[in-house]
Amino acid sequence: MRKTRILAGIGLTAAALLTLSACNSGTPGASPDESGDATEALWEVATDVDLADSPTYDAMVERDGVIIGVKNDQPGLGIEDPVSGERSGFDVDIARWIAASLGFDEDQIEYVTIPSANREQAIVNGDIDYYVGTYSITDSRMEQIDFAGPYFITGQGLLVAADDEEINGPEDLAGKIVCSVTGSTPLQRIRDEYNPGDTVEYDTYSQCVEQLVAGSVDAITTDEAILAGYVAERPDDLKIAGEPFSEERYGVGLPKGDTALKDWINTLFTDGGDVWTALFDQHLAPAGISGDQPAVDE
Numbered sequence: 001m002r003k004t005r006i007l008a009g010i011g012l013t014a015a016a017l018l019t020l021s022a023c024n025s026g027t028p029g030a031s032p033d034e035s036g037d038a039t040e041a042l043w044e045v046a047t048d049v050d051l052a053d054s055p056t057y058d059a060m061v062e063r064d065g066v067i068i069g070v071k072n073d074q075p076g077l078g079i080e081d082p083v084s085g086e087r088s089g090f091d092v093d094i095a096r097w098i099a100a101s102l103g104f105d106e107d108q109i110e111y112v113t114i115p116s117a118n119r120e121q122a123i124v125n126g127d128i129d130y131y132v133g134t135y136s137i138t139d140s141r142m143e144q145i146d147f148a149g150p151y152f153i154t155g156q157g158l159l160v161a162a163d164d165e166e167i168n169g170p171e172d173l174a175g176k177i178v179c180s181v182t183g184s185t186p187l188q189r190i191r192d193e194y195n196p197g198d199t200v201e202y203d204t205y206s207q208c209v210e211q212l213v214a215g216s217v218d219a220i221t222t223d224e225a226i227l228a229g230y231v232a233e234r235p236d237d238l239k240i241a242g243e244p245f246s247e248e249r250y251g252v253g254l255p256k257g258d259t260a261l262k263d264w265i266n267t268l269f270t271d272g273g274d275v276w277t278a279l280f281d282q283h284l285a286p287a288g289i290s291g292d293q294p295a296v297d298e
Helices: 055-063 090-101 116-125 185-193 205-214 224-233 259-271 273-283
Strands: 066-070 078-080 109-113 145-154 156-161 177-181 198-202 219-223 238-241 248-255
Touching: 055 248, 055 259, 066 090, 066 116, 078 090, 090 109, 090 248, 090 259, 090 273, 116 145, 116 248, 145 224, 145 259, 156 205, 156 224, 177 185, 177 205, 185 198, 185 219, 198 205, 205 219, 205 224, 205 238, 219 224, 224 238, 248 259
Parallel strands: 066 109, 177 198, 177 219
Antiparallel strands: 145 248, 156 219, 156 238
């Protein structure tokens, strides 16, 4: 397993929506079709799913649909078109892939945008069936919920103005104002391990980006996979400063104790390397990100 590395400052447009066609039968984790067209079906919607002992799956079957928590403002990962309402990105398609393996097509998926600070509670309350959205696996979170995965590994970084020559890493944050989202592990790490002049927090990273462009904050901190998407959208305004200084392992948030669903998703990831690679190439590679699919936790 190789740690993901992001090449900062590549001015490419955010990845386009991956269109998926739902079939009536097939094998979960099916490989891309022989045409190699990543905008066609990468998988088929499974039928005759046999998933015993999963109360979460039983709830999906009873309502004839799946409710998935996601992000809506992270280019390349999870974005919602403000006009059409269409969702796209690597995380969104990971969520779709899981739903298809469980027998649910796009018409049976309800997406719910949930801020970082509210993710665990939404899972505990049963408001969503699972969460896919730059959700780092941590010991403190695992006290309340379970994770499948990891399905992606990145590292914490800093986003600054394109003309900023003062900040080249977290050691340069003395006297600087750093922005991140409420409830994020990167924000807590900056506070605990470094010495920023001040920190401010918002519900979304897009709010931090607007503050940075306006000059109200000096830097944004979060995972480089997220930051690279914003650089790709606004290369004249933004850049990533320095090297990553942590390891963030993204997982699928699940209700505590649903081992059957966790094992199902981990098997999907383990057996579906071609699908993972196609989604990575579609959504993250255009923003300058490189990496390999990680092995799931046992």
